[in-house]
Amino acid sequence: MPIYQFTAQRIDGTVQSLADYRGQVLLIVNVASMCGLTPQYAGLEQLYRRYRDQGFSVLGFPSNQFMQEPGNDESIAQFCERTYQVTFPLFAKVDVNGPNEHPLFTYLKTQQPGLFGSTAIKWNFTKFLVDRNGKPRRRYAPTDMPAQIEDDIVALLRQQPATVN
Template sequence: MTIYQFSAQRIDGSTQSLADFRGQVLLIVNVASMCGLAPQYAGLEQLYRRYRDQGFTVLGFPSNQFMQEPRNNEAIAEFCERTYQVTFPLFAKIDVNGPNEHPLFTYLKTQLPGLFGSTAIKWNFTKFLVDRNGKPYRRYAPTDLPSQIEDDIVLLLRQQPKSLSA
């Protein structure tokens, strides 16, 4: 199984298959605009702009499960664009834990458990790096800055996907 079996609603209401990102290195992040870690949006955007032409994409998934994202999707998109000039794909607000969690996050948490084997996401800006074959590679803590992930991104960008048709 890979992340390509999943789809999600974009922040504009359209549905996007993650298979559309086949062959790319992905950084999947649960984000929240009113979180103290929100300045990480700038670092995520910087990574996206630096490596997008090499096959890298950041996917932002807003969540209000930690009470830091009360805005609606339209207001989230406006905030991210105005405050941090975000151009990477943003998705509609989701749950990342619990009975209504998005299946993508169920999969990511199962493949890459957190500290002491916990599958729960403990806070906003938990990050999952996915290789060019759609396989989860590494999980990063909310306090891990985007710049601290750059070496792993570069490493994965150097690897070619096994098959773009699978």
């Protein structure tokens, strides 16, 4: 089952179907503006700019579950644009764990569990790499820097999506 069944609210309030990303390689990240790992926004933006014309996108999902994203969607968007010149798609703030977690994260965590099979997201900037067919292929720890993921992204960009008859 691919990720295309899910929708999510963009940071500007519009609802977007993840089916709009069909055929792209995606890096889905739970992000936060007041975290020691927040400078990863720069690396994520570099990857996005380098590979977006080849069918790659970063999807950023702010979350305050670790008390590192207290602002509202408007202030988050302004911070990302002003501080890191973020142009990749940002979504409205979501829960990534617990009873109110976004269904996309429930799916990603069951498809790509973490260390020792844990499905919980332990911290901000956990990353999920999704192939051109919408299948989650790998989960990365918060401390895995965007540049460390580049080779995996390039490998998936070389693969063509399956054709649907």
